[in-house]
Amino acid sequence: MSDTSTPGPARVHTSIDPRSDVQILEDRIFPKQWQGAPLYSCPTDGKEHNRLDYQHEMIKHLLGDSLYPNPDVVKKALSLDADSTPNIVDIGTGSGVWAIEMARQFPHANVLGCDIVLPNHPGDALPGNCRFEFLDINKDMNNLQTIFNVVHWRLVEPVTLDSDQFFYDVARILRPGGVLIAIAANPRLLDKTGAVIPLKPQGDPEYCHFQHLMKRVHDYQYAEGPPRMIHSLWNQIIGSNPNFKDFKVQEFLIPPGPWETELTEERRKLAEMMNENSLRVVRSLAAGLRAQGKWPLDEINALEEVRKGPVPPQKHIPLIPPILLKGSLKEYRELLPCIHAYTKWVFATAVRTDSAWSARTKPWEVPEGFGPEDHIIPPLIP
Secondary structure (H helix, E strand, O other): OOOOOOOOOOOOOOEEOOOOOEEEEOOEEEEHHHOOOOOOOOOOOHHHHHHHHHHHHHHHHHOOOOOOOOHHHHHHHOOOOOOOOOEEEEEOOOOOHHHHHHHHHOOOOEEEEEEOOOEEOOHHHOOOOEEEEEOOOOOOHHHOOOOEEEEEEEOOHHHOOOHHHHHHHHHHHEEEEEEEEEEEEOOOOEOOOOOEOOOOOOOOOOOOHHHHHHHHHHHHHOOOOOOOOOHHHHHHHOOOOOOEEEEEEEEEEEOOOOOOOOOOHHHHHHHHHHHHHHHHHHHHHHHHHHHHOOOOHHHHHHHHOOEEOOOOOOOOOOOOOOEEOOOHHHHHHOOOHHHOOEEEEEEEEEEEOOOOOOOOOOOOOOOOOOOHHHOOOOOOOO
């Protein structure tokens, strides 16, 4: 059974910032940049912010109740002994929860959360040392100055068109000794070696609705441009950047539900949280695919969850009990065999050198044979 209760303090998102440039599609809110630029497959409304808050708690649990990996390095960068006030920026802040909690943990620091759609927090929920500003990661990095001690970039890799250039931009805005925190997740189910589990045809006993749903997301989100999900190559990309030193990475394979036969209490709790997070991700991804309108609605509904029978006149009093066909939600709720797999989470840090910033002299080249279809197949980083 998944744990449907959100751990930690309750959070309130009454709305998004009214200055955000958004549109309503299929009763969900999406950024207007979303049309014609298929970078982010999920909505950007209060419901999505609640999902991101739950995911935030899950990631903290994975990191041992920490807001960041490699805590000694991060705390050193934000030390009170610094010559000037430390500054933190959360790029792709989403619900803003990480920025708010960092502001509370480091009250001597200034925290900035940036995104193309911003959260609207009640006044008493926002610390005085935390603020939010609009920023498009692919267009506006030059607007940030060289004042930051920590740059946080969590699960924003899919919408970053050029990660290599982004890491150079991060190095430019970091003070010497400042820290880049980069976090990524694998969007499909993996085997125990970290390789993607192939999608089987419908009718095959091993067919998986969730893998099919993720294939649809992949086909939509990565239809154009170079590969963007390249966290398996961060050791090459960041490691070759002359502006960084002390690159460290941690990788975790976590079951998306407590299906393993022998589980410690800690791993069971994490698997239950991952299961609940996956259920919420499915709903968000399906909402994005419906709004995008590229595939038949019946197909997307079937991949998520289909209700069979007439629509009841009053939604809260169903006249006919719904019959749930096999879909992604059913697979996760019942921990069906096709979900007996893993998800991969990657946490990396790199420290800004003391040398003057070096601009990129030539674009990073994608290794031969590494294409959009292969972005999660390479093995785990040694």
